[in-house]
Amino acid sequence: MAGAGGYGTTNKNARSTAYKPNSYSTCGILPSICKPMPSIPPKPWPTGLADQLEELVIRVLAPNPSPYTYTGTQTYVVGEEDGPDCAVIDPGPNDPAHIDAIEAAICNRVVTAIMCTHTHRDHSPAASPLAERTGAPIVGCAPLVLNSDLPRADEAFDTTYEPDRVLEDGEQMRGTGWTLTAVATPGHTSNHLCFALEESGSLFTGDHVMGWSTSVVIPPDGDMGDYMASLEKLQTRDDTRYHAAHGAAIEKPRQLVRGMIGHRRQRENQIIRLMGERARTAAEFIPDMYKGLDERLIGAAEMSVTAHLIDLEKRGLAAREGEIWRTI
Numbered sequence: 604m605a606g607a608g609g610y611g612t613t614n615k616n617a618r619s620t621a622y623k624p625n626s627y628s629t630c631g632i633l634p635s636i637c638k639p640m641p642s643i644p645p646k647p648w649p650t651g652l653a654d655q656l657e658e659l660v661i662r663v664l665a666p667n668p669s670p671y672t673y674t675g676t677q678t679y680v681v682g683e684e685d686g687p688d689c690a691v692i693d694p695g696p697n698d699p700a701h702i703d704a705i706e707a708a709i710c711n712r713v714v715t716a717i718m719c720t721h722t723h724r725d726h727s728p729a730a731s732p733l734a735e736r737t738g739a740p741i742v743g744c745a746p747l748v749l750n751s752d753l754p755r756a757d758e759a760f761d762t763t764y765e766p767d768r769v770l771e772d773g774e775q776m777r778g779t780g781w782t783l784t785a786v787a788t789p790g791h792t793s794n795h796l797c798f799a800l801e802e803s804g805s806l807f808t809g810d811h812v813m814g815w816s817t818s819v820v821i822p823p824d825g826d827m828g829d830y831m832a833s834l835e836k837l838q839t840r841d842d843t844r845y846h847a848a849h850g851a852a853i854e855k856p857r858q859l860v861r862g863m864i865g866h867r868r869q870r871e872n873q874i875i876r877l878m879g880e881r882a883r884t885a886a887e888f889i890p891d892m893y894k895g896l897d898e899r900l901i902g903a904a905e906m907s908v909t910a911h912l913i914d915l916e917k918r919g920l921a922a923r924e925g926e927i928w929r930t931i
Contacts, residue, residue, distance in 0.1 A: 648674045651700060653708040656852060657803055657844075659683065659781050661708050665695040667725055670899055673815050673849040676725045679807060680708045681781055681800060688713045688778040691739070692798060692807050693720055693848050694729035697763075702729050706736060714739035715778045718770075720809025721795040722747050722761045726848060731763055740767040742776060743785070744794040747824065770796060783807075788837070790830025791818045797837075804843035806856070812837065815850035817863060821906040827867075827914040834864050867911075874911050875930060878921060882929035885909045 654662040661684075665676040676696065682689030689712045695701055714737040719727040721744050730741045746764050770776075772787035782801040788811045789795055798807040810818050811833060820830050838860045845853035853859050873892050877883065888908045889901060896904060912928050915921035922931050 643668065643673060650675060651704040653680075653704070653710075655684075656846065657805065659800060659803055660805065660846065662846070663701070663704050663708050665701045665725075666698060667696050671819070671903075672725050673813075675849070677846070677848055678705055678729075679846060680705065681783065682712060682715075682778055683780045684710075686712065686779045688715045690714065690716045690718055690776060690778060690781070690783060691733065692718045692783075693726045693809060694733050696725055697728035697732055699732075702733055702736070705729070705733060709737070713737075716740055716742045716776045716783075718776065718783065718798060719743040719764065719766070720797065720807065720811075720848065721792045722764045723792070723810070724759050724761045726809070727761045727764045731765070742766055742768040743770055743798075744796045745769045747792065747794045786836075786840075788833035790826055790833045791820060793824050793826065793829070795833075799840075799842065804841070806837075806840070806842040806845050808837075808845045808847045808853075810848055812845055812853070812856070812860060812863065813847040813850045814845075814853045814859060817866060819903050819907065820910040821903075822910050822913055825906075825910055827910040828917060830910075831864065831867060831914075834860055834867075838864065870907070871911055871915070874908065874915065875920065878928060878930040882927050884926045885912060885928065 648664060650664045650666050652663070656662050659681055661680040663678045663680065664674060665678060667675045676693060678695045679692040680689050681692060689709060691705060691709070691714055694705060694717055717730050717733055717739050719730055719741070733739070734741050743766060746766060747760060770785035772785060774785050776783045780802065784799040784801060786797040786799055786806070788797050791810045795809060795811055797809060797811055800807070812818065818830070819825070820827050838857060842856050845856045847853065870892065874888060877888055877891055885905050885908050889896065889904050892908065893904050912921055916923065920931060921928055
């Protein structure tokens, strides 16, 4: 049965095998363009429940909602419901109740792999305790720890993440009736991976692509040039559905990615035009570019502008003197 906000919610004893599209973004495919703060759907949310999204995919929502995680991190259990094995994607925060909920969704299957898209603290810290409980290896993205004094708009990096195997672009993990292929998508973080479910055409996009908001790209690890290249990479693929780590399933993925590329190019053109009017600091772009922006997002906006400026600098289109940026 669909819950509030468009969630299709079931429990572990009454899973629906029919896919129910979820759509709780109130502002189209890029809500961050047309609202200062994306609207979070009202409770109840299906936190802790095993929600069958498609034949091979169960979602478990973690209890960590915030302005940057939406209703929480979505952990995915991939495998045949009555099969002998499964994989867990983005186990989420190290919260005992959430890990209990993941185990309930696993439902006595052997966990072949615990797979992480990247190592922000809302994605990977549960990998180690879940591995201790299940004996499963941790595979996926490379470890990464970034110490930065810059204002952060994303979750800090997980220093506890120790993978047993790092997957390269195109490498696969297989189980009974399922195959997951790593798709390298650096940009949001340098170690970001997506995972393609070959049997259904779905792509688990982590934080690279989300329907409720554009992804945050924060230097020095976040790289706008890499992020744009990764978006263009997804645009060439034929995935039929995206399952993001936050927010609803995306039913028109190529349309969404095309819109995201256009949005970023629009921001880039704004920056070039504003620099042409006068040289300025990154912070001085914000009032002209993000009118009416929620105060909680000012730091994120400044870091996003900085990421664009660094990319323009690499391409020979901008230069800086101290904190002042100008066109070339």
